[in-house]
Amino acid sequence: PEPLPDRAEWAGGSKGADPADRVTLDETVGMAFLVVLDSMTPAERVAFVLHDVFQYPFAEVAAIVGRTPAACRQLAASARRRIRSSGAPETPRSRQAAVVKEFKDAWEAQDIDALVALLDPEVMAVGDSGGLAEAVVTAPVEGRMSVARKLVETVAQADGLTFLERTVNGGPGLVVLEGTVTGTVLAFDIADDRITRIWAMRNPEKLRAWVSD
Numbered sequence: 001p002e003p004l005p006d007r008a009e010w011a012g013g014s015k016g017a018d019p020a021d022r023v024t025l026d027e028t029v030g031m032a033f034l035v036v037l038d039s040m041t042p043a044e045r046v047a048f049v050l051h052d053v054f055q056y057p058f059a060e061v062a063a064i065v066g067r068t069p070a071a072c073r074q075l076a077a078s079a080r081r082r083i084r085s086s087g088a089p090e091t092p093r094s095r096q097a098a099v100v101k102e103f104k105d106a107w108e109a110q111d112i113d114a115l116v117a118l119l120d121p122e123v124m125a126v127g128d129s130g131g132l133a134e135a136v137v138t139a140p141v142e143g144r145m146s147v148a149r150k151l152v153e154t155v156a157q158a159d160g161l162t163f164l165e166r167t168v169n170g171g172p173g174l175v176v177l178e179g180t181v182t183g184t185v186l187a188f189d190i191a192d193d194r195i196t197r198i199w200a201m202r203n204p205e206k207l208r209a210w211v212s213d
Helices: 031-039 042-053 058-065 069-085 093-108 112-118 144-156
Strands: 119-128 161-168 171-178 181-191 194-201
Touching: 031 042, 031 069, 042 058, 042 069, 058 069, 093 112, 093 144, 093 161, 093 171, 093 181, 093 194, 112 119, 112 144, 119 144, 161 181
Parallel strands: 119 194
Antiparallel strands: 161 171, 171 181, 181 194
16 A cells, blocks of 8 residues: 655645545554555445445445445445454554654664564565565565564665654654655554564655655
């Protein structure tokens, strides 16, 4: 899914996409939620978003998607089950921000031991370049030592990087500038004070909202 900034940090203005047309960016709609949303069938996703997010009654949802109200109710229920089954213990936002800051400092310092301490043993890092930029990772990287080494290797091979703490999909994230250009936006899933998932977006088509960062 596309990483989105906080409304106050939205860069596109009238030239970009209207954030009001997107799923509400509050603390309950993080990258993990969007990944689950993306895994739903189109019918589940439409029924869930229209009913649970935008509060359309099932009768109106049915008219929009061309199914019966009962079928739409079942689709929304199936979507909710997917979300519940993917849930992890919620880490307070303030603690998430602290973990991300510690991660940023360790990454800038190329401190593998500090990175490993912040990563869950089963952490997964996923990159998306869309074939339009050099990928940080070309396939998911699993395990905290493998992820930490890949992160350090990435910084060691690059010059002129600036790391900025930003709100990404309603939660603490990072923006990596290459010179003055936004090269990567990172979103995180955090549980029990450990990073369990890292999403590194480098596809410029999905970074348009960050162009003036």
